[in-house]
Each structure stands twice: as C-alpha cells, then as structure tokens.
Amino acid sequence: MARIGIIGSEGAMGHALAQVIAATGHELSGGIDRGGCAEKLADASEVLVDFSAPAALCTNLHAAIGAGIPIVVGTTGLEEKHHRAIDEAARVVPVLQTGNTSLGVTLLAHLVREAAARLGPEWDIEILEMHHRRKVDAPSGTALLLGEAAAKGRGIDLADKSERGRDGHTGARKEGAIGFASLRGGTVAGEHSVILAGEDERITLSHSAENRSIFARGAVRAAEWLVGKPAGRYTMDEVLGL
C-alpha cells in the first residue's frame, strides 16, 4: 500500500483519485491545488500523482526530486519544454507521463500502431475527439498519444505530418498527413476515434470513457507500480504489462 499525494486534488480528477485511493486501501497523504506547497506534500508522500495544469509541472517535478519519490504526470496540454523537463527529472526519480491512464486507450494505441504499420500512406488517418465543455487544451493528450502511435506505425515523425485546426481554404489533404479534430460540449468524459480512410472503405478504432474512474484506477495502478522503481521514464504499457 502506498502513501499517495494528489496535485490538483480539488479538480474533477482529484476527486476521482481520492475515491479510488480509499477503495483500494492506499493512503491519501494529502492534496494541493493552486498556491499549495508541492514540497511539503512530497515530503509526506511515497508517490505523487499530478492532474493539474502544465504551469505547475516544473514545481511538481522538483518537489518529487527533492523528496526522492516517483511522480505520475497525467496533466495534458504539455509542450516540448515540458517533455524535456520530464526527461531531466526521470534521470533522478521514476516518472510516468501519459495523456491517458486507462487500460482501454493504452491498448487502443497498440491497435492504431499496428493498423498504421500495415496500411500504406494512401490510407488517410484522422483523429477525432470530444470532451466536456470545461476542457482547456486541444487536441486532447489522448488524441496526441494516438497520433504518435499512428506515426510510429508509419515510421514517420508526427511533428512533420500533423494537420491541426483546418479552417478556410485549406487546399486538398496532403498524402500521409495525420489530421486532428476536437469537439467540446456537455459533460463528455472522453471520446476518441482514429479513422483510417482508404479508397471506398474506412476503418474506425474508437474508445469511449463512460466516466473518470477509468483514468483514476489507471493512475493509482501506475503510482503503486512506480514505488521502488529506479529512476527513469516509464509508460502505461509497462504498468499494464501490454
């Protein structure tokens, strides 16, 4: 059983995490939100779970390093500089970052990679996501994770091929592009579809989150798995043995 500290504890994910921590017999060492002291929380914890905001990431990584404990980063909307900071931190403590902690999406990424690897670039890949009206980042972390999986399958760099935010006279679709589209509304917990569109046929690989408990369960599983691991950057694949 692990002593788990939550960053973003009053948020939607913070509440879902607290429920899973209680239900699984782990101990909640505390929680912070904006203005809270990450160092103090880290000192009281065996592992941190961060579902807050990108602006908090560096402080949270430093707190984990200061206390010498692992951290799960579930926050999305991360940029290149955040990934560099995660790589740096992972030299000192165990860090797991993912845009989606659920078993279903972790498996879906494998299926997407496999499909992209087997189908040629004449199959257009489009990623569609829908989330609740409160979501502040787009495309979702999951959509980007699925885009990375498709790009890996194709042996290309996503940054070179991604098409985001089409509007106006865009011109025809570029061969080999990976497109993203984001919808926002209501209370949708998370819908993702990867559409592979070929000549006269289409494959759609989809995942629907019915509520946030799937993310919370995955994050708590990742947290308990990380305790005692050597420094390094880990993935949900490793946690779930996929």
Ligand SMILES: NC(=O)C1=CN([C@@H]2O[C@H](COP(=O)(O)OP(=O)(O)OC[C@H]3O[C@@H](n4cnc5c(N)ncnc54)[C@H](OP(=O)(O)O)[C@@H]3O)[C@@H](O)[C@H]2O)C=CC1
């Ligand atoms: N990887 C995954 O599987 C999942 C990832 N997410 C991601 O997790 C994040 C949180 O989602 P959600 O819970 O829905 O969002 P909410 O807005 O409901 O909660 C965010 C919480 O983080 C707090 N927060 C904001 N800034 C800071 C800061 N600088 N330091 C500490 N706490 C801070 C907020 O406090 P305050 O109100 O005071 O600003 C709030 O309590 C998002 O990036 C979301 O995309 C969500 C679900 C699953």
Ligand SMILES: O=C(O)C1=N[C@H](C(=O)O)C[C@H](O)C1
């Ligand atoms: O903000 C959310 O709610 C979610 N965020 C993650 C994302 O950006 O993909 C995961 C999940 O889809 C819910």
